[in-house]
Amino acid sequence: MSDPLLAVRNLEKHYPITEGVLRREVGRVRAVDGVTFEVARGETLGLVGESGCGKSTVGRCVLRLEEPTGGEVVFDGEDVLALSGRARKRFRRRAQLVPQDAAASLDPRMSVGQSVAEPLAIHGYGDRERRRAVVADLLERVGLDADDVARYPHELSGGQKRRVAIARALVLNPALVVADEPVAGLDVSVQAAILRLLARVRDRFDLAMLFVSHDLSVVREVCDRVAVMYLGELVELAPTERLFTDPGHPYTRALLSAVPARHPRERGRGTELPGDVPSPANPPPGCRFHTRCPEVIPPPDSDFGQGAWRAVMTLRQDLAADDLDLRFARELAGTDDPDALAAAVRRAYDVPAELSDPAAERVLTAALATAVRGDGRAAADRLADEFPTVCEHRHPRRYRAGEGQWATCHLHDEALDANAGQIVRNEMPREER
Numbered sequence: 001m002s003d004p005l006l007a008v009r010n011l012e013k014h015y016p017i018t019e020g021v022l023r024r025e026v027g028r029v030r031a032v033d034g035v036t037f038e039v040a041r042g043e044t045l046g047l048v049g050e051s052g053c054g055k056s057t058v059g060r061c062v063l064r065l066e067e068p069t070g071g072e073v074v075f076d077g078e079d080v081l082a083l084s085g086r087a088r089k090r091f092r093r094r095a096q097l098v099p100q101d102a103a104a105s106l107d108p109r110m111s112v113g114q115s116v117a118e119p120l121a122i123h124g125y126g127d128r129e130r131r132r133a134v135v136a137d138l139l140e141r142v143g144l145d146a147d148d149v150a151r152y153p154h155e156l157s158g159g160q161k162r163r164v165a166i167a168r169a170l171v172l173n174p175a176l177v178v179a180d181e182p183v184a185g186l187d188v189s190v191q192a193a194i195l196r197l198l199a200r201v202r203d204r205f206d207l208a209m210l211f212v213s214h215d216l217s218v219v220r221e222v223c224d225r226v227a228v229m230y231l232g233e234l235v236e237l238a239p240t241e242r243l244f245t246d247p248g249h250p251y252t253r254a255l256l257s258a259v260p261a262r263h264p265r266e267r268g269r270g271t272e273l274p275g276d277v278p279s280p281a282n283p284p285p286g287c288r289f290h291t292r293c294p295e296v297i298p299p300p301d302s303d304f305g306q307g308a309w310r311a312v313m314t315l316r317q318d319l320a321a322d323d324l325d326l327r328f329a330r331e332l333a334g335t336d337d338p339d340a341l342a343a344a345v346r347r348a349y350d351v352p353a354e355l356s357d358p359a360a361e362r363v364l365t366a367a368l369a370t371a372v373r374g375d376g377r378a379a380a381d382r383l384a385d386e387f388p389t390v391c392e393h394r395h396p397r398r399y400r401a402g403e404g405q406w407a408t409c410h411l412h413d414e415a416l417d418a419n420a421g422q423i424v425r426n427e428m429p430r431e432e433r
């Protein structure tokens with residue numbers, strides 16, 4: 001992109017995890033872990049992903065409401081992280097946040113008029129009369145009445161509070177707005193009205209927008225392009241319609257299949273993806289999504305079938321985490337017989353009673369025998385040794401998935417076939433970024 005308004009490169013925000021009175025650092029929450037994207041002037045870029053994947057932290061770091069621990073943020077040619085004094089104040093004026101919690105962001109002791117005028121006063125804009133005129137004009141633009149100027153937050157509905165928060169963000173005439181879940185928690189009809197409002201003000205003010213949302217159907221309505229985030233990283237970026245019609249990453253596909261039909265009544269009620277999101281303090285190695293990926297790549301020279309392979313991986317992960325519930329297996333089996341227990345574990349994990357690949361079946365049978373004897377870790381190690389997957393062992397690189405679209409997935413790793421036979425535990429290439 002030539003001359004983007006915003007360029008974010010390898011952005012990183014790690015929070016230290018400390019212990020004891022000396023607050024010794026014992027680990028790091030990798031909330032944002034090497035995120036790169038650009039936003040053109042007047043463009044709306046969506047940032048989507050499940051809760052906790054780091055979207056809000058990206059937004060806050062871009063606006064420098066938080067100091068990133070690494071990377072670059074360039075706004076209109078200026079290095080945002082190096083700004084100080086007047087240049088920083090100017091940036092604050094030109095890049096604004098519509099906060100996630102509009103209600104909490106409004107001072108309950110300030111009237112709507114005072115709230116919206118406050119940024120003008122802080123930045124020394126005009127006299128009181130001039131400010132009053134600007135506020136009145138803006139309130140009308142965001143769909144509030146002149147009478148609302150004197151009202152207080154507790155007198156406003158959720159939608160009205162959002163409108164005030166949007167007016168506050170717009171009053172200094174910014175070039176960039178980070179809108180953090182601007183319609184979450186609103187009724188569908190109010191959501192639609194706020195989205196229309198955002199689209200209108202964006203066009204009217206030629207705003208660039210970073211639109212943070214967990215709701216894909218909302219993103220589809222307002223964004224030009226969409227970036228998909230998982231556990232601190234971007235896994236895909238694409239023009240909006242391409243993302244919805246031809247997603248390049250299994251995580252995007254999984255998110256899309258969790259989105260309910262585009263019926264307005266259904267919106268925002270998306271079903272959860274299966275499996276827990278791992279902790280960003282200890283993200284999985286290789287592709288971070290491999291622990292939940294329905295398309296995780298089977299070991300080379302194996303003949304598992306995708307569903308069976310995913311089931312074996314999930315079983316292995318639970319074994320490694322000491323999460324195999326043998327009591328449940330006993331209840332399911334109705335006996336302590338090891339073979340019956342192993343069969344019950346298979347059923348609980350949707351692993352076929354017999355794998356189609358005889359060699360793999362022998363390994364799994366042996367591992368399950370170890371597991372039902374109570375040594376889940378040893379069983380997990382055995383499975384990991386015998387069934388390596390590139391997804392776990394190498395960080396995927398970006399591939400070009402289409403016009404203006406990239407994703408990071410080993411399914412498109414051209415080098416994969418050449419290397420496949422050589423993937424052996426402990427000899428894995430170092431994680432690459």
Ligand SMILES: Nc1ncnc2c1ncn2[C@@H]1O[C@H](COP(=O)(O)OP(=O)(O)OP(=O)(O)O)[C@@H](O)[C@H]1O
Nearest residue numbers: 015029031050051052053054055056057058214280
């Ligand atoms: N101040 C902090 N200290 C430690 N960890 C934090 C801090 N702020 C955020 N995190 C962690 O960073 C990760 C990313 O959080 P973030 O709020 O950016 O995610 P999100 O995708 O915006 O989620 P949500 O939609 O729920 O807000 C989470 O695991 C969160 O717990």
